[in-house]
Amino acid sequence: MSRLSAWVEGGPVITDGAWGTQLQARGLAPGELPDLWNLSHADQVEEVAAAYVESGSEIVLTNTFRANGITLQEAGCADSIEQINRRGVDLSRNAAAGRARVVASIGPTGKMLLSGDVTPEQVRAAFRAQARALASAAPDALLCETFSELEEAEIALQAALETGLPVIVSFAFDTGKNKDRTMTGLTPEKAAAAAAAAGADAVGANCGAGIEFFAALARRLRSACPLPVWIKANAGLPRMEQGRIVYDATPEAFAAHFSALAEAGVSFAGGCCGTGPEFIAALRRQRDSRRT
């Protein structure tokens, strides 16, 4: 039984959109670790969370996607793991001010277990340190997102569950003609079954592909486990225009997929790369118009 069932009793819940691009719009340099801004540019980070809450997010994430022990060590900031993660939760909670729940984000380490770049013990220690730090600031749940490798996801999920908080685990299906496998070949069915077996409270798909691929993914995740399904879709592949990155999908075109997602049984819907507050606002309008 998922501890998140009560959250989604009334139908799909709207989450938030991309963070990296929002921070870049506020001056984050390319290649700079966004998570460090929790300490150096706290106001701008809180602004991003607030922009999503204002636009209708009922769940807002935290700027902690890469604040695991391994990535922070590479950036020379391993000592700040506790502060960066705690502050990330605090900033989103301040912005939410009771209007949205706060789900704390944990992303992959960026190293592959199967190529031997890191050991399972190193990965476990990296996620444990992050999960504990996040939990100490009392978010409503933890989210392990954008995973490709099942083994790494399982280690992150385990570390997150140890905190006692509800945990969502979400994979990036970005491979294959139908964008229905992770980079390591993992299918939605296997991912969902493994998530349920490990005790996750929800399973999902995020990033990877444009929103048009997500209703099918959601169906397949649901077919393989009883857990609520979490979706955060990309706006589509970007293209370059005179040196600038352009996403062609408009907020309205993005949000038009909401009914397909709802019909596929999605419990949480939001955006990933290429989406911003106006995408979430459009998604929220679609959701609200279906309810009335």
Place this chain on the structure above:
Amino acid sequence: MPEFEKLHQAILEGDQKSARALTEAMLAEGVAPMDMITKSMVPAMDEVGRRFECEEYFVPELLLSARAMKGAMELLRPLLAASGAQPAGRVVIGTVKGDLHDIGKNLVASMLEGGGFEVVDLGADVAPEKFIDAVKNSGAQIVALSALLTVTMPSMRTTIEALNQAGLRSKVKVMVGGAPVTPQFATEIGADGYSETASSAVQLARKLVAETAA
């Protein structure tokens, strides 16, 4: 099963231990290293690439096969060097400046090594000057650029411009890849080729080397 076929199979299955043992046994029997490469190893990696393209194989299988190939090549390389045989080509590879992601770049490097290329891996967050130095020092025919982030894609353009200014652009072919990179973007920044996957990167590199020789 004839030994060439066994070696082919070991690489196809990503069994590095068997691939090395078979290579050693064949060397002891006097089989020419070049025969092993052309009759067993290259066809095996081509088959790996084919299976990857049609979604029978995924990254884990790709990595294991590339590793098996690399293990066998380690035994052959000293012999090949002694006989004066040349690698399939020389590639300088790196993730461009500002981008710390190296999974895709590492995969391409493994596949290129598996395909018989000599690879100079500069790592991640590589400045244009480093690419230039590496091209000068290695005499590589190809520069392979990787980026995972949309915001670091412009670094591919600046790297190509830097090669231009250093007067090296006509001496090397540039290939690009990474999740947000598209063929259109590759053309726009003046790259010579784009590859969507690590396995097709090997075919692209072969094609580009052939073009430099022509």
